[in-house]
Amino acid sequence: MAVPLYQAKAEFFRMLGHPVRIRVLELLGERPRQVRELLAEIDIEASSLSQQLGVLRRAGIVTSRREGTAVTYALAGPDVADLMRAARRILTEMLVGHVELLEALEAQQEPDTDDSRPAATVDSAGR
Template identity: 50%
Template sequence: MKAQFFKTLGHPARIRILELPSEREHAVAELLPEVGIEPAHLPQQLAELRHANLVATRKEGSAVHYSPTSPRIAELLDVARAILSGVLAGQAELLADLRATQGEAKPPS
């Protein structure tokens, strides 16, 4: 189940949908400019999130509104962002060290 959960999160559009402010619902028309994918692909991504029970839907007239099923989803994405920031900071430090080491080595004359 855990692997399937993370597989569902494995698409950038789905992550962007879940990263939208969770304090309120979002209509499909609001999601399109925020997610940045072709309009024809958005329903498929929303269906994946619904299937995994990561978003709930509410219909109002012809509009469908989506919201995360748990505030902990935002917490999970915040933790992932913090972990990745740490990894990237470590890589930036390593790159700086490598560049400094290359600067010390003199090219052959």
């Protein structure tokens, strides 16, 4: 039985759900990079980076090419870079909405000089 498309999409997004993988995809969206370049950009142990690159490679999102002792990684196609740009646009729009809401809330905030509130009292025991 075939996996429903929505389930396949959920698995795809779950596979993307790691900060290091997202950072790798962002960097590779700029240009192919050798592992040493990725290590210089991402604060992570080499073994952990290798593990995350393996996940992306097995998923078919990145490709690797060995050049002597160096391994260069690249995005498998332009769609992944498009997805990263789309995610950035969506997050930007969400944050702008939050900023606008925050500004509206701050504009509605009453001044702290409201004398109609009862003053806090402290008894001799400090309560």
